[in-house]
Amino acid sequence: MSLKTAFGSRFKIGAAISRKNLNTKQRTDLLLKEFNSFTCENDMKPMFFLDEEENLKDAAKYNLSPKLRFDIAVPYLEFAKKNDIAMRGHTLVWHNQTPKWFFYEDYDENKNFASRDVMLSRLENYIKGVLTFVQDEYPDIIYAWDVVNEIIEEGDYRRSLWTKVVGEDFFIKAFEYARKYADKNVKLFYNDYNTFEEEKRDLILEKVLKPLMNKGLVDGMGMQSHLVLGEHDLDLYSKALDIYGKTGLEIQITELDIHIADNSDEAMDKLADMYEKLFKILVSAKDDRRADITSVTFWNLQDEDSWLTSFRKETSYPLLFHNEGEYKKAYYSVIKTA
Numbered sequence: 504m505s506l507k508t509a510f511g512s513r514f515k516i517g518a519a520i521s522r523k524n525l526n527t528k529q530r531t532d533l534l535l536k537e538f539n540s541f542t543c544e545n546d547m548k549p550m551f552f553l554d555e556e557e558n559l560k561d562a563a564k565y566n567l568s569p570k571l572r573f574d575i576a577v578p579y580l581e582f583a584k585k586n587d588i589a590m591r592g593h594t595l596v597w598h599n600q601t602p603k604w605f606f607y608e609d610y611d612e613n614k615n616f617a618s619r620d621v622m623l624s625r626l627e628n629y630i631k632g633v634l635t636f637v638q639d640e641y642p643d644i645i646y647a648w649d650v651v652n653e654i655i656e657e658g659d660y661r662r663s664l665w666t667k668v669v670g671e672d673f674f675i676k677a678f679e680y681a682r683k684y685a686d687k688n689v690k691l692f693y694n695d696y697n698t699f700e701e702e703k704r705d706l707i708l709e710k711v712l713k714p715l716m717n718k719g720l721v722d723g724m725g726m727q728s729h730l731v732l733g734e735h736d737l738d739l740y741s742k743a744l745d746i747y748g749k750t751g752l753e754i755q756i757t758e759l760d761i762h763i764a765d766n767s768d769e770a771m772d773k774l775a776d777m778y779e780k781l782f783k784i785l786v787s788a789k790d791d792r793r794a795d796i797t798s799v800t801f802w803n804l805q806d807e808d809s810w811l812t813s814f815r816k817e818t819s820y821p822l823l824f825h826n827e828g829e830y831k832k833a834y835y836s837v838i839k840t841a
């Protein structure tokens with residue numbers, strides 16, 4: 504039994520991996536044994552596709568169509584192709600991990616911001632370049648893209664260089680371009696964190712999903728699902744899942760982990776319980792057709808890899824595996840919900 508065989512009839516099951524994971528046999532063995540999907544933790548973000556050196560060197564040439572590099576993404580795509588494992592693309596547009604120079608006239612931070620028209624052209628050509636490359640060279644590997652990540656914050660659209668230089672509709676434009684260049688079977692997602700909080704959930708529905716759905720530009724809602732043991736309320740989570748589900752969009756759980764900074768037996772029992780509750784919610788929402796969940800991705804493979812340890816500044820034990828591939832109690836509590 505493995506996660507992918509247990510859940511395979513319901514949804515894909517994945518993990519985020521880093522460059523180091525990709526080059527560590529124990530990690531790739533674990534990934535291929537348990538999962539049928541993966542996401543690049545970082546290496547498909549704009550800062551890694553945008554070729555800084557070339558763009559800055561010849562800004563006139565690349566002003567409207569940034570020079571892209573694919574050498575960082577290729578090893579993941581090759582791995583996926585060779586091992587017949589699917590990928591989620593993450594993320595075409597984000598306020599983070601996108602170089603600041605990208606937003607300036609001549610890619611020069613000492614100059615003014617670029618005009619809206621120039622930025623839209625850069626955005627379109629960026630999306631076109633990334634999608635065309637992966638689709639032409641590695642067809643049918645990436646089944647879904649997070650087109651836009653995290654644009655709702657504090658009761659409104661998040662202020663960022665995107666809203667400043669392009670305007671609040673930049674996300675609509677991004678989805679228009681993604682729709683234009685994505686293969687028909689590639690699903691386009693909006694992705695965000697704390698998507699189960701009522702206020703944020705309603706804003707996402709109203710200010711992001713509704714305008715995109717009216718134009719037929721979005722296929723799915725990505726619920727990141729960075730949870731904290733003892734803090735997050737799974738009733739709210741379940742309610743949000745139903746509400747997003749009612750839109751008819753696909754739902755993908757894109758970045759699942761449950762932070763806990765204690766690895767005592769009691770704490771790990773509690774972690775297992777929370778995962779079990781969560782997966783019962785996911786499975787019943789899918790089986791009862793309340794939410795069309797098509798993929799569930801853990802954010803990292805095993806505890807030692809988790810981003811939470813540096814983010815929270817305390818060692819986190821949030822995943823299903825630890826100690827170089829040992830299965831935790833949480834693994835068994837998840838698999839028994841299938």
Ligand code: GLA
Nearest residue numbers: 544545593652696727758810
């Ligand atoms: C967000 C992003 C991810 C990742 C995590 C932290 O959730 O969407 O790409 O950066 O933060 O690792």
